[in-house]
Amino acid sequence: MVNVMYKKAIYIGFFLFFPLSCVIAFAEEMINIPSGSFLMGKEPLASELLDDPVLLKDFEMDKFEVSQAAYKKVFPAFEYPPGTDRHPVSHVTWHEAQAYCEKLDKRLPSEAEWEKAARGTDGRIYPWGNKKLRKRAHPSYSGMVKRIVGFNKKDVSFYGVREMASSVWEWTTGGHLSNQVIRGGLWNEHLDYEYSKVYDRIELSPDQRFIFVGFRCAR
Amino acid sequence: MTRIFLGVLGGVATFFKSSNTAFAGFNFWRSSEYVGKTRDGIYEKFYIQYYKPFKRIKGDSWTLKITGLCEHPQDLSLAEINTLPIKSQVSRIKCVECWSAKAAWSGFSLSELEKRVKPSPEAVGVLFRCADTYVEYLALEDLHHARTLLAHTMNGQPLTDEHGFPLRVIIPYKYGYKSPKAILEIEFVSEAGRGTWNRIGPYSVDGTILPGYDHPLDRGKKRRRITGGEIFD
Numbered sequence: 001m002v003n004v005m006y007k008k009a010i011y012i013g014f015f016l017f018f019p020l021s022c023v024i025a026f027a028e029e030m031i032n033i034p035s036g037s038f039l040m041g042k043e044p045l046a047s048e049l050l051d052d053p054v055l056l057k058d059f060e061m062d063k064f065e066v067s068q069a070a071y072k073k074v075f076p077a078f079e080y081p082p083g084t085d086r087h088p089v090s091h092v093t094w095h096e097a098q099a100y101c102e103k104l105d106k107r108l109p110s111e112a113e114w115e116k117a118a119r120g121t122d123g124r125i126y127p128w129g130n131k132k133l134r135k136r137a138h139p140s141y142s143g144m145v146k147r148i149v150g151f152n153k154k155d156v157s158f159y160g161v162r163e164m165a166s167s168v169w170e171w172t173t174g175g176h177l178s179n180q181v182i183r184g185g186l187w188n189e190h191l192d193y194e195y196s197k198v199y200d201r202i203e204l205s206p207d208q209r210f211i212f213v214g215f216r217c218a219r
Numbered sequence: 220m221t222r223i224f225l226g227v228l229g230g231v232a233t234f235f236k237s238s239n240t241a242f243a244g245f246n247f248w249r250s251s252e253y254v255g256k257t258r259d260g261i262y263e264k265f266y267i268q269y270y271k272p273f274k275r276i277k278g279d280s281w282t283l284k285i286t287g288l289c290e291h292p293q294d295l296s297l298a299e300i301n302t303l304p305i306k307s308q309v310s311r312i313k314c315v316e317c318w319s320a321k322a323a324w325s326g327f328s329l330s331e332l333e334k335r336v337k338p339s340p341e342a343v344g345v346l347f348r349c350a351d352t353y354v355e356y357l358a359l360e361d362l363h364h365a366r367t368l369l370a371h372t373m374n375g376q377p378l379t380d381e382h383g384f385p386l387r388v389i390i391p392y393k394y395g396y397k398s399p400k401a402i403l404e405i406e407f408v409s410e411a412g413r414g415t416w417n418r419i420g421p422y423s424v425d426g427t428i429l430p431g432y433d434h435p436l437d438r439g440k441k442r443r444r445i446t447g448g449e450i451f452d
Binding site (some may be wrong): 140141142143144169185186187188189190191193202203204208210211212213 | 315316317394421422423424425426427429430431432444446447448
């Protein structure tokens with residue numbers, strides 16, 4: 001009898017935690033961004049302001065934004081609504097995002113790293129190219145509707161990094177005065193949304209927590 | 220028949236349009252004992268949005284009812300409200316329909332009321348019930364935010380009926396529909412609730428201002444990018 005209950009517990013445990021483990025493993029996949037130079041900034045400003053293209057060593061970038069389940073695995077006190085394991089984490093400060101990355105021997109990307117992972121070396125203005133996507137960026141709703149990370153299969157960068165022009169904005173190490181820079185989310189106007197361009201940037205106080213700000217890590 | 224109807228409709232529209240031009244500043248509500256939505260006259264610089272027209276509130280008979288999960292539910296008169304420690308700030312209201320407008324606001328923080336009524340530990344938020352039958356919910360976390368105000372004064376004067384006399388919320392990092400006006404009752408509740416706007420349209424419960432575009436009325440509606448959260452300029 002005890003043996004049967006023991007087996008049942010193992011089965012239940014397997015079915016409860018295996019999917020969550022898969023979710024976390026899926027979310028932790030990283031993509032190698034090779035060393036070399038790339039054009040950074042807003043065209044045609046890039047060619048006017050930058051005498052030389054920006055040169056970066058090779059690095060790795062999370063393929064997906066950090067999910068709620070992945071964040072909770074590192075910070076168990078973090079709470080989120082049931083059924084939103086695979087939604088991108090949000091309401092985290094810059095310091096919390098940095099702490100998460102460091103716990104996994106990673107770090108937040110610099111602005112240059114973020115932008116190179118998004119646009120590659122051909123100076124494109126969206127992660128997928130230069131044309132606007134016909135796919136709607138977001139439902140007609142005044143607030144952020146989060147979907148599972150990787151939901152937008154069209155928003156794929158030069159190197160295969162996902163959702164760098166949609167979903168949540170992402171903390172980087174770039175900053176000015178006391179602010180930190182976020183990259184790659186959506187611009188809202190009433191009930192309409194547009195994808196951000198790879199050079200769009202927003203400065204925010206690092207202590208702010210917003211539903212529209214998440215992050216991904218680099219290494 | 221349709222042509223006649225459309226002709227009459229066009230005539231009426233032309234009349235009202237020319238009336239507005241000829242009597243700049245005139246609007247129906249200002250001349251009546253009711254107050255409601257308007258964008259005419261001085262309100263071209265600060266649009267007025269109400270859910271439904273309502274009879275103007277008389278300050279001497281108005282009381283703020285504080286109910287729900289608190290130890291000492293009570294009614295406070297306008298005179299009592301005006302004795303609470305004053306907090307002032309300049310902040311911009313950003314409407315979800317794109318416009319924004321800025322003013323200097325004075326009032327008090329919710330914590331001043333909480334000292335009197337002592338909310339129960341299980342209270343997580345507040346439902347505001349307003350004279351225009353509008354209802355809005357705000358979490359205590361948001362109501363305790365340093366930039367959130369229960370305002371009774373605008374630009375150094377008591378709120379006008381249009382701007383929410385005698386008491387309104389100012390929560391500048393959320394869209395204007397989260398700043399209820401002409402408040403009649405504050406109810407402490409144990410579960411997050413929904414507001415009128417969220418129930419009737421595609422408007423989020425959260426109401427946080429997203430990165431996007433703003434058309435400030437005080438700058439000729441010239442479109443500009445905003446970063447999300449409070450607009451500080």
